[in-house]
Amino acid sequence: MSNYINEEVPASTGRRPQLVLDIGGVLATNLSPRFWNEIATHAETPLEQLYANYKKEISRGLWIGRWSEAQFWEWISSRIPSINAEQGQAILMESLTPLPGLLAIDRWSKHADIHILSNHLAQWVQPILKPVQSCLTTVTISNQVGMSKPQPELYEYTCALLPVKAPVLFIDDQDKNLRQGAAVGWHTLQADHEGSWIGEADRWLARMRLQPEADN
Structure with missing residues (x-):
């Protein structure tokens, strides 16, 4: 640690x-809701479902270091192919003020x-x-x-x-x-x-x- x-x-x-x-x-x-609202505009999945999947699949692991940042962006890209890591990071930084x-x-x-x-x-x-x-x-x-x-x-x-x-x-x-x-x-x-x-x-x-x- x-x-x-x-x-x-x-x-x-x-x-x-x-x-x-x-x-x-x-x-x-907070990253929610601004980051997820922006990300969801690029997704076919409704915002509520996208966020629910995130909470269920990776949220806990991400916050305690079991998932790396790279894996997080891979997860995002697998669900929103139009968003790559660089684009996602830009949206995230704009959301974190x-x-x-x-x-x-x-x-x-x-x-x-x-x-x-x-x-x-x-x-x-x-x-x-x-x-x-x-x-x-x-x-x-x-x-x-x-x-x-x-x-x-x-x-x-x-x-x-x-x-x-x-x-x-x-x-x-x-x-x-x-x-x-x-x-x-x-x-x-x-x-x-x-x-x-x-x-x-x-x-x-x-x-x-x-x-x-x-x-x-």
């Missing part, structure tokens, strides 16, 4: 807050350690994360570690990356993922489409800054 550890960020001590952030629906748009939460990472990193925990392919999200890479303490992407949310083992893995007893706020757009975060003792916040969660995260960090320092 592997995940990105940013050696440039100092190790945390005491009660420095920890922010654990999803990518899809939090820092960048930054959200306002990404702009908050720089200021949050001054008061908290920032961790990424996402069900995704690392090569797909790297362009999104590149502008804030220096602000990130750890990046855990499901296809690199062979686990996906809401697997309890992935949360245990992530907990081991965090300072002991530090306050943690986990932000995700899916309730099932947040429930597992709460189960390991994290504060949780669901990202909404309007982006009001950003203000909630700011207020949580402000409260944490008022907490007394932990004893050494």
